[in-house]
Amino acid sequence: MEPYDLLVIGGGPAGLSAAVNGRRRNKRVLLVGKETVSNKLRQAHRVDNYLGLPEISGVELAAKYRKHAVAEGVDLLEDEIQNLWAEEDVFQAMGKTQLYVAKTVIMATGTPQKVSLPGEEELAGKGVSYCATCDGMFFRGKKVFVLSELEEGEKEANFLADLCTEVYYLPRYQGEYKGLDPRIKVVSGRVLRLLGEEKLTGVETSTGRYEVDGVFIERVSLPLDRLLPDLALENGFIQVDRRQRTNVPGVFAAGDCTGKPWQIAKAVGEGLVAALSAVDYLANRA
Numbered sequence: 001m002e003p004y005d006l007l008v009i010g011g012g013p014a015g016l017s018a019a020v021n022g023r024r025r026n027k028r029v030l031l032v033g034k035e036t037v038s039n040k041l042r043q044a045h046r047v048d049n050y051l052g053l054p055e056i057s058g059v060e061l062a063a064k065y066r067k068h069a070v071a072e073g074v075d076l077l078e079d080e081i082q083n084l085w086a087e088e089d090v091f092q093a094m095g096k097t098q099l100y101v102a103k104t105v106i107m108a109t110g111t112p113q114k115v116s117l118p119g120e121e122e123l124a125g126k127g128v129s130y131c132a133t134c135d136g137m138f139f140r141g142k143k144v145f146v147l148s149e150l151e152e153g154e155k156e157a158n159f160l161a162d163l164c165t166e167v168y169y170l171p172r173y174q175g176e177y178k179g180l181d182p183r184i185k186v187v188s189g190r191v192l193r194l195l196g197e198e199k200l201t202g203v204e205t206s207t208g209r210y211e212v213d214g215v216f217i218e219r220v221s222l223p224l225d226r227l228l229p230d231l232a233l234e235n236g237f238i239q240v241d242r243r244q245r246t247n248v249p250g251v252f253a254a255g256d257c258t259g260k261p262w263q264i265a266k267a268v269g270e271g272l273v274a275a276l277s278a279v280d281y282l283a284n285r286a
């Protein structure tokens with residue numbers, strides 16, 4: 001299939017603004033977002049500082065943004081990008097279920113996830129994974145532990161319950177866990193460290209120790225350096241210039257992921273600039 005001109009990662013104000021402005025320049029735009037529209041925006045009870053729309057709620061604004069993007073012809077998909085890399089003259093982005101191909105990428109992933117558990121970095125790929133549907137088969141017949149900040153983690157755990165001999169589930173959100181497979185053991189407390197040197201051997205939590213072969217971590221967002229390892233960061237945020245260009249040619253970034261202020265107007269403005277820079281980049285490489 002023909003690559004998209006722009007792949008936008010993240011469906012918040014920054015990503016939706018970039019996508020709409022990419023379409024206004026007649027580019028083929030795909031937006032892949034973990035949620036259809038950012039949960040963070042929806043959490044804003046009342047937004048009073050967004051020009052021209054005082055007293056609007058985050059939910060209302062989210063609905064308007066989405067409607068606008070759909071009307072402009074943005075292709076919107078719900079998925080989480082796990083990995084991004086350049087191959088020849090395009091970018092390939094691996095979601096949980098599908099591979100996406102585009103000529104440029106705009107990262108609009110929201111406030112970056114900086115927190116790493118002790119042992120996580122060292123054991124990533126050696127028993128620590130961020131996607132059950134991608135890596136679950138490696139743990140067939142083994143014991144695994146799922147740490148989830150999101151209800152979506154329940155689906156991941158259920159998938160693993162069909163493959164693994166034992167699945168522990170530690171939810172870090174409020175919920176009733178009604179959708180969980182009855183074979184899954186719900187664990188309380190918080191994770192203190194991941195154990196093992198060459199490979200993961202277990203998990204230590206505030207309530208006990210679990211000997212497992214794999215840990216799946218379901219977070220609000222992946223650490224940025226896991227997504228695109230060459231990306232230059234500054235204090236954990238994506239380093240950009242005034243045209244929202246990152247250090248990777250063809251990759252742009254906008255919104256909370258580039259630093260403070262974490263505000264809607266800044267995200268929308270940066271999304272616009274990122275889209276225009278991507279359009280310039282496409283024109284110069286043609």
Ligand SMILES: Cc1cc2nc3c(=O)[nH]c(=O)nc-3n(C[C@H](O)[C@H](O)[C@H](O)COP(=O)(O)OP(=O)(O)OC[C@H]3O[C@@H](n4cnc5c(N)ncnc54)[C@H](O)[C@@H]3O)c2cc1C
Nearest residue numbers: 010012013014034038044080081109110255256262263264
């Ligand atoms: C309670 C609350 C109240 C607020 N009130 C205000 C206010 O009054 N005024 C104001 O200006 N701002 C307010 N904000 C801040 C505002 O919501 C954010 O600044 C804004 O949403 C940032 O937009 P963004 O697009 O950069 O990121 P986000 O809105 O965080 O969107 C990023 C999206 O990218 C997705 N994503 C991340 N990684 C991936 C991946 N690998 N693959 C696919 N998708 C991914 C995330 O799941 C998310 O949906 C408030 C925030 C909160 C929480």
